[in-house]
Amino acid sequence: MYETISxxxxxxxxxxxxxxxxxxxxxxxxxxxIFHNINTDELSVLNKELINHMGDIYLKELKDTTTIPNIPxxxxxxxxxxxxxxxxxxxxxxFTIHSSHRNSNSLNRYNFNINVDFSEFNPKKITxxxxxxxxxxxxxxxxxxxxxxxLQFSLKETKSFNDKEYYTYEYITEDTIQCxxxxxxxxxxxxxxxxLENRDIYKINMIKPIKHNDxxxxxxxxxxxxxxxxDELGLLSDNKIVKSLFVKKCVQNYILTxxxxxxxxxxxxxLQCNKNIEISGSIH
Numbered sequence: 001m002y003e004t005i006s007x008x009x010x011x012x013x014x015x016x017x018x019x020x021x022x023x024x025x026x027x028x029x030x031x032x033x034i035f036h037n038i039n040t041d042e043l044s045v046l047n048k049e050l051i052n053h054m055g056d057i058y059l060k061e062l063k064d065t066t067t068i069p070n071i072p073x074x075x076x077x078x079x080x081x082x083x084x085x086x087x088x089x090x091x092x093x094x095f096t097i098h099s100s101h102r103n104s105n106s107l108n109r110y111n112f113n114i115n116v117d118f119s120e121f122n123p124k125k126i127t128x129x130x131x132x133x134x135x136x137x138x139x140x141x142x143x144x145x146x147x148x149x150x151l152q153f154s155l156k157e158t159k160s161f162n163d164k165e166y167y168t169y170e171y172i173t174e175d176t177i178q179c180x181x182x183x184x185x186x187x188x189x190x191x192x193x194x195x196l197e198n199r200d201i202y203k204i205n206m207i208k209p210i211k212h213n214d215x216x217x218x219x220x221x222x223x224x225x226x227x228x229x230x231d232e233l234g235l236l237s238d239n240k241i242v243k244s245l246f247v248k249k250c251v252q253n254y255i256l257t258x259x260x261x262x263x264x265x266x267x268x269x270x271l272q273c274n275k276n277i278e279i280s281g282s283i284h
Contacts, residue, residue, distance in 0.1 A: 092282035099277035108200040110187040118283040121177040128277040130165040135195035144186040217256040232273040
């Protein structure tokens with residue numbers, strides 16, 4: 001089927017992708033999802049949907065990222081070189097967005113905004129902690145940028161670290177997100193549903209050093225939290241993380257962390273740094 005699709009692409013725009021490892025990988029990653037989402041047992045219907053879906057992905061990528069010459073006999077190597085040169089001309093540089101650096105008016109780590117000093121962002125992958133919510137019920141997730149661009153990311157790998165599991169999803173086509181000053185981001189499940197509706201930056205009502213069982217701690221009093229032992233907390237002041245704290249004990253609304261020197265005249269809030277979400281890509 002890939003051979004059929006590559007022939008159609010070459011007939012349409014004169015670009016030979018039959019031996020392109022990049023486009024073969026895109027096909028390999030997409031076709032299981034298409035078969036899963038199409039509710040039919042008819043092979044002809046499945047093949048038609050596969051051709052339409054993959055054709056749209058390839059045509060959009062190739063038309064957006066390269067100027068394709070109308071030369072029927074152009075070789076794969078020549079077209080690949082032109083494609084690479086066109087991409088290099090854009091002069092993108094690598095960049096990673098961290099949900100823990102979100103603005104204070106953000107709802108939570110799945111629905112947030114950040115200040116930006118760039119005009120274009122090309123997302124590549126997203127890594128986040130596996131949690132008990134609806135986001136992880138399917139190998140695909142949706143990342144919405146600026147409430148308009150809905151991009152589907154597919155599960156690439158999972159890794160375990162400190163008894164926690166992290167999922168990395170990959171975006172397999174090329175899309176450029178336009179932005180100015182502020183970039184809004186929502187992370188949704190495959191049904192476009194939000195995994196969390198509550199705020200997850202917690203106001204600290206009281207913070208002071210204490211001694212408990214002959215050990216020194218910093219005690220945080222927080223209402224209605226979802227903080228657990230071994231969490232890493234980012235202590236926020238003036239919308240910036242000023243200290244990193246590690247949770248040793250949780251007793252109802254009282255959180256005991258490692259002892260740190262802080263300015264007790266300031267007001268603080270906190271977020272869970274171990275639940276930070278990373279969106280990697282390139283900027284221009």
